[in-house]
Amino acid sequence: MPELPEVETIRRDLDKEIAGKKIKSVEVTGARSTRRHEDLKTFIDPLVGRTVKGVDRRGKYMVVKLDGPDVLIIHLGMSGQLLRAPSVRTEMPKHTHVVINFTQGGQLRFIDPRTFGEMFVTTLDVIEEQVPELAHLGIDALSAPVTWKNFGGLLTLRSAKLKTALMDQRVLAGIGNIYSDEILFHSGLRFDRSTDSLKPEDVRRLYRSTVEVLQEALRLRGSSLADAQYVDLFGKPGGYQAEHQVYARDGLPCRRCRQTITKEKFTGRTTYFCPACQI
DNA sequence: ACGCCCGCCTGTAAGC
DNA sequence: TGCTTACAGGCGGGCG
Structure with missing residues (x-):
């Protein structure tokens, strides 16, 4: 679905909204969205307790920088959405696969009916070998x-x-x-x-x-x-x-x-x- | 070696 | 009305 103007719009909003926020917990309910992680712990553990430094973008990939060595990569595929929910009580949309809770309250939700999108955690120094499609972007x-x-x-x-x-x-x-x-x-x-x-x-x-x-x-x-x-x-x-x-x-x-x-x-x-x- | 097509998924709309 | 088919912002793998 989203191309550069859409991804950049979301990136700018995201950067404003979540920079400085600390991740309290992460819930994964649709494991296909985190398919690069065989073990969900390797996705969740590096995120919990980290503070978001900012959000960059490389082509259609968003790069969420954290106060540790890891980065959270988000690609929306054809039908992915990121939605900021002010409260946990906001009704959970269908096809919500990943929810990130912040200590200051509120959530970031990843919704993706067709599941072509994905989220994964990596470090910038191993991207070259681990994520060639990202490293080879023009x-x-x-x-x-x-x-x-x-x-x-x-x-x-x-x-x-x-x-x-x-x-x-x-x-x-x-x-x-x-x-x-x-x-x-x-x-x-x-x-x-x-x-x-x-x-x-x-x-x-x-x-x-x-x-x-x-x-x-x-x-x-x-x-x-x-x-x-x-x-x-x-x-x-x-x-x-x-x-x-x-x-x-x-x-x-x-x-x-x-x-x-x-x-x-x-x-x-x-x-x-x-x-x-x-x- | 490169270009093309398929498959990955679910939802929706058109067609019969 | 209801079943079937085609198609949808992307992208990697495998085939010719």
Whole structure:
């Protein structure tokens, strides 16, 4: 579900909400969410008694820093939610798999119907060998020091279709199915263009579109779709879905040229585009 | 060696 | 109305 704007929205809220809080206890009711830990003690014990220092993000992974050697990694998968509950009495939603209780009161709950998301504890120095998918992430699509030249260098490192390259977490970290389509529309480029067909001005446009789309989506606190799966830490939906130009708009007129938005399967993912605006 | 497809899950909506 | 099917924000493994 969540891509970079959604994960970053949650990360910022989480950082404000739980930094300085001390973990009193941890309840795991859905062991699939902690599947990297064969023994639940190795998940729970390093957390209990620790104080949260802050929350970082690497691509779609959140990194909860603690006052010890360990970090708590959270990935939301397709349907994961993190919800702050002010009191233990707040009704527990269905599919709540992990609950973290703080000594100051309140809870952090991990809810995930499809269970593709996960939480695990590790230390930063062993991430390289233990969590290669995290270690091999490309540059963060929202990180400030990215220039259009190194963006282009990374993107065209290997020959691939544009959408595949944009969604490749080892190239650029954070972009998924919604934002790749929105970014490609914004740049006027088709999803199936080859990276090596790009002229420098195309790379520059794609770079600008990536930054602009993601920053605007972040400003509006992400995209919540009809199923309202994505909500922020306080259960509120985002607002960027109202700005979508192509995603889930098949059959509707393009907001720019009035041509009908087309839907097509591409490497297993539904892809939306304007056949007139994107070349 | 690389690209593609499947499977992992549950919920929902469309189709018959 | 009810059963069946397809599909959904991600990602790793295995296959060709």
